[in-house]
Amino acid sequence: xIIPKQAKTRILIVDDSSFMRMxxxxxxxxxxxxxxxxxxxxxxxxxxxxxxxxxxxxxxxVEMPRMDGIAALKQIMAKAPTxxxxxxxxTNEGAKSTFEALEAGAIDYIPKNVTDSSDAQNIFRxxxxxxxxxAVASNIRRIxxxxxxxxxxxxxxxxxxxxxxxxxxxxxxxxxxxxxxxTGGPVALQEVLSRIPVNFPYGLMVGIHMPKAFTGPYxxxxxxxxxxAIREAVDGDILKPGLALVAPGGMHTxxxxxGTQIVVRTRPTTDYPQYVxxxxxxxxxxxxxxxxxxSMLGVILTGMGSDGFKGMQLLKQKGGVTIAQDEATSxxxxxxxxxxxxxxxxxxxxxxxxxxxxxxxM
Numbered sequence: 001x002i003i004p005k006q007a008k009t010r011i012l013i014v015d016d017s018s019f020m021r022m023x024x025x026x027x028x029x030x031x032x033x034x035x036x037x038x039x040x041x042x043x044x045x046x047x048x049x050x051x052x053x054x055x056x057x058x059x060x061x062v063e064m065p066r067m068d069g070i071a072a073l074k075q076i077m078a079k080a081p082t083x084x085x086x087x088x089x090x091t092n093e094g095a096k097s098t099f100e101a102l103e104a105g106a107i108d109y110i111p112k113n114v115t116d117s118s119d120a121q122n123i124f125r126x127x128x129x130x131x132x133x134x135a136v137a138s139n140i141r142r143i144x145x146x147x148x149x150x151x152x153x154x155x156x157x158x159x160x161x162x163x164x165x166x167x168x169x170x171x172x173x174x175x176x177x178x179x180x181x182x183t184g185g186p187v188a189l190q191e192v193l194s195r196i197p198v199n200f201p202y203g204l205m206v207g208i209h210m211p212k213a214f215t216g217p218y219x220x221x222x223x224x225x226x227x228x229a230i231r232e233a234v235d236g237d238i239l240k241p242g243l244a245l246v247a248p249g250g251m252h253t254x255x256x257x258x259g260t261q262i263v264v265r266t267r268p269t270t271d272y273p274q275y276v277x278x279x280x281x282x283x284x285x286x287x288x289x290x291x292x293x294x295s296m297l298g299v300i301l302t303g304m305g306s307d308g309f310k311g312m313q314l315l316k317q318k319g320g321v322t323i324a325q326d327e328a329t330s331x332x333x334x335x336x337x338x339x340x341x342x343x344x345x346x347x348x349x350x351x352x353x354x355x356x357x358x359x360x361x362m
Contacts, residue, residue: 008035009136012053014046014072015039015061015087020112024059024087027125034132043067047075050082057083057132060106062097070101077105083135087112095217102186107135107331111211134183134304134332174321174361176239176262176296177204178288180281180311182303184331185209186218188351189301190225193244195355198227201362203239203262205247205255207284209277209303212250219246237264247279254287262291277307281335285311294318297361299354300345302330306338313344322346323354 011034015021021039028034037053040046044067050058058076062069073084086109088098098109108131110124181189185208196204210218216232222244223230233245233253239262247253252267252275269275275283285298285308298315300308302325312322324336324345329352339345349357 008033009057009132010035010037010053010055011132012037012046012049012055012058013039014043014049014058014064014069016041016064017061020061020087024128027128028132031129043069043072043075046072047079050076051080054080055082057085057135059110059128059132060084060086060101061112062086062088062094062101068097070097070104073101073104073106081105083107085110085131085135095214096221098214099186099218099221108183111213174202174295174297176202176288176292177299177358178207178285178296178311178315179204179299179301180207180285180303180308180335181301182209182277182281182305182307182332182335184302188325188331190222191351192299192301192355192358193222193226193228193230196226196228196244196359197362198229198242199362200228200359201241203241204228204244205233205239205253205264205284205288206244207247207253207279207281209279209281209307210249212248215246215249222246233264233266235264235266238262239264247284249279252279253284255284255291256287257291262288277305281308282311286314289315289318289320292320294320297321297323297358299323299325299358300335300339301325301351301354302332303335304332305334308335309338309342309344312339313342316344316346323357324348325354326350 011028013021013024025036028036037055038049040049042064060069060073076082084106086098086101086106088094088109089112110127110131219230219232228244229242230244232248237245248266252269252272254265254267255262256265269278272283288296298312298320316322322345324339326348327333329350330336340348
């Protein structure tokens with residue numbers, strides 16, 4: 001019996017830097033499952049080759065002459081929808097552009113690291129290959145962000161909210177909310193948090209896998225688009241009603257009880273080498289479950305892998321409440337699936353319903 005060869009993943013590289021095009025090609029060419037079908041030096045050429053070559057996946061630079069990566073991405077999604085991973089600089093402006101690209105249809109991003117450090121280059125190489133393989137293996141669904149149009153003045157305070165609709169939530173009381181996400185999370189979190197009113201009476205902690213340079217600009221972006229006050233957390237912050245704190249990138253975040261307050265503690269990754277994803281959602285939710293004695297709601301949104309499952313498992317053991325995003329609305333149904341398959345999700349809800357359901361705990 002002849003076993004057919006597995007088809008290679010056809011990749012188009014779009015970057016105005018000849019060095020980066022060569023570097024990405026060199027990295028990917030070493031993997032026998034990849035086939036580099038072409039390169040492009042700017043957005044216009046990228047769109048043309050995306051239409052002509054019909055690759056399985058595109059790596060796209062953000063800042064390019066003639067047509068930038070975001071404009072090219074929008075044209076590609078209109079003319080020849082393709083999985084696109086953005087290759088972005090680790091700067092404030094690079095972060096802002098990356099989030100715009102994710103809202104426009106990119107499935108993920110990887111920070112561009114052009115330093116001479118061999119460690120940094122190895123991390124870039126490993127992350128690039130991992131993210132491409134995850135994207136190819138997953139049944140990716142893009143979240144339509146066009147429906148997310150809320151602003152701080154657009155969401156009125158809810159004076160008499162309904163109680164949660166699920167019978168599993170009846171009689172359950174919460175004092176805090178912990179939310180975790182990864183791939184697809186930037187747009188998904190905006191959708192969820194934009195549905196929560198300014199007078200929400202509980203503090204929220206958000207963990208999403210992002211590098212250090214990105215979490216601050218991302219929190220600022222959420223703050224500008226949502227009714228809640230949202231900012232990047234710092235060590236010593238206190239969870240307060242109507243405030244959502246975003247765990248800073250490049251380190252881990254834990255929550256501890258001090259008297260009647262729940263306090264943020266940031267920790268270097270070397271303190272918790274067992275956690276692969278940074279910041280770890282498992283660590284954040286587990287510590288939060290301990291600190292609140294289970295008096296919290298845990299929410300796991302779209303993302304690759306199973307980060308968050310162990311935290312939700314502990315939360316369930318302590319009597320907490322849990323929600324996981326459903327498969328149909330997840331960009332990548334990995335993290336929520338782990339919670340569903342592991343039996344630790346009280347409710348499995350579509351993305352557009354999760355924020356409303358959180359609000360009903362008022």
